[in-house]
Amino acid sequence: MTLDNLMSTPTGNLSIDSSTDNILLSLIIPTYNESKNITILVEKLTTLLEKITPQEYELIIVDDDSPDFTWKVALELTEKYPPLKVIRRIGEKGLSTAVIRGWQVAKGEILGVIDADLQHPPETLLNLWAEINKGADLAVASRNVEGGGVSDWSILRRFLSRGAQTLGLIILPEVIGRVSDPMSGYFLVRRECLIGCNLSPLGYKILIEVLGRGKIRWLSEVGYVFQERQEGESKVTKKQYVDYIHHLIRLRFSLWPISRFLRFAIVGFSGVFIDMIFLFLLSDPSTLALPLTRSKIIASELAIINNFLWNDAWTFRDISKKQPSKRQKIKRFIKFNIVCLAGLIINVLLLNFFFNMLSLNRYLANFIAIAFVTLWNFWLNLKLSWRSTEI
Ligand code: GDD
Ligand code: MN
Helix, strand or coil: CHHHHHHHCCCCEEEEEECCEHHHHHEEEEEECCCCCCCHEEEEEEHHHHHHHCCCCEEEEEEHHHHHHHHHHHHHHHHCCCEEEECCCCCCHHHHHHHHHHHHHEEEEEEEEEECCCCCCCHHHHHHHHHHCCCCEEEEEECCCCCCCCCCCCCHHHHHHHHHHHHHHHHHHHHHHCCCCCCCCEEEEHHHEEEEEEECHHHHHHHHHHHHCCCCCEEEEECCCCCCCCCCCCCCCCCEEEHHHHHHHHHHHHHHHCHHHHHHHHHHHHHHHHHHHHHHHHHHHCCCCCCCCHHHHHHHHHHHHHHHHHHHHHHHHHHHHHCCHHHHHHHHHHHHHHHHHHHHHHHHHHHHHHHHHHHHHHHHHHHHHHHHHHHHHHHHHHHCCCCCCCC
C-alpha cells in the first residue's frame, strides 16, 4: 500500500479547469464509512470500464476521513487497480463538495459520479456512456423514467423524495423541471460544460448545481432501479433536507435574471431614504423651508452619490472590479450622474405634475415619481455606465 497513491486534496474555489490528459472518463466515488462496499464496487466498475474505455478511465475515491478507514481500504485497492486514485479529505466534508474536489483533480473529458454503496447499479454506466457517445452533454440515471424505480422504499422516504422534488419545481422550475429525477446522484457530464463555472453546492444534490450553473444543452436520462443498501447505512439526515432548501434558495437568487435588479432596487431604496431626509431638512416649512425644486436637486444629488457608491461596490461589482482604476471609476460616476440627472429631470417633472396637477401629497408624489425613474435608471446604467467603461 503506497501512500503516494493518496492524491492531495485541491483547495480554494470549486471551479473545474480544462483537461490536458487523454483520459476519457473520470468517475468519482464519494465515500463515508463505505469500507465494506468499495472493494466490490471497484471490482465491478473496472470489469465494466475495461470493456467500454480500456485504459482510458480513472476511478477517484474521495473519502472524508471515514472513521472506518475507507480511505485505507481504497489505498490497498490501488495496488491491484492502477486506474484507481484516492483522496482523503481532512477538515472538509460533504457529498457534493467531495464530488467536485474529485472532478478538480480528474483528467477525463467526461466526468461522472456514482455512490459507493452499490445502490447505483454499475451496469447502468453502459447506458449512460452510450448517451454521452450519442452527443449528450449530461446523461442522468433516473428512477422516474421507463426502466427506473426504487427497491422497497418506505412510504415516508418516497414522500420525502417526491416532496423535495415538488419544492424544487416551485422554487427553481427552470432547473428542477429539466429532469425527471433531480435528486439523482448518478450521472455523467461533459467537462467542457462545467469549465469556468464556480460550483457551490450544499449537501447532497450535486446534480442541481450542475444543471443550474453548467452549460448543459443536450440532456439525456436512462432508467435504473435504486437498489437496497447491503452494508453500512445511509448518511441522509435532516441536515441534508435543510441543506437542500438552502441550496435551492441560493441557486434561485444567483440565477434569477433580476437579482442584479433586486440589488439595484435595494440601493435605490436607500437613495430614496437619503432623498426624502434631505428634501425634508431643506424644504419642509418646519426646517430650512428652501424652494421645493432647489431642495429636490440637492437632495437628489446626494442620493445619486450614495447610490453610485453602493451600485459600484455591490450591484455591478462583477463588472466594476474588472475596471478598478480611479479614472475608470470617475468615468463610471460621471456616466451614472448623467443618466441619473436625466432621470432627475423626469423625476422633478413627474413630482410637479403629481403634486401640482393631481394634488397628490408631496411625499407620495415623490415616491411614485422615483419608482418610474428607477426602472429608467437601471436600464440605462446597465447599458451605459457599467457596460462600456472600457479604458
Ligand atoms: N466524501 C463523502 N462525504 N461522501 C459521502 C458523504 C460525505 O459527507 N455523505 C455521503 N457520502 C457518500 C456515501 O458514502 C455514498 O457513497 C454516497 O455518498 C451516498 O450516500 P448515502 O448516504 O448512501 O445516500 P442515499 O443512498 O441515501 O442517497 C443517494 O442516492 C440518491 C439517489 O441517487 C445519494 O446519492 C443521494 O444524493 C441521491 O439522491
Ligand atoms: Mn446509499
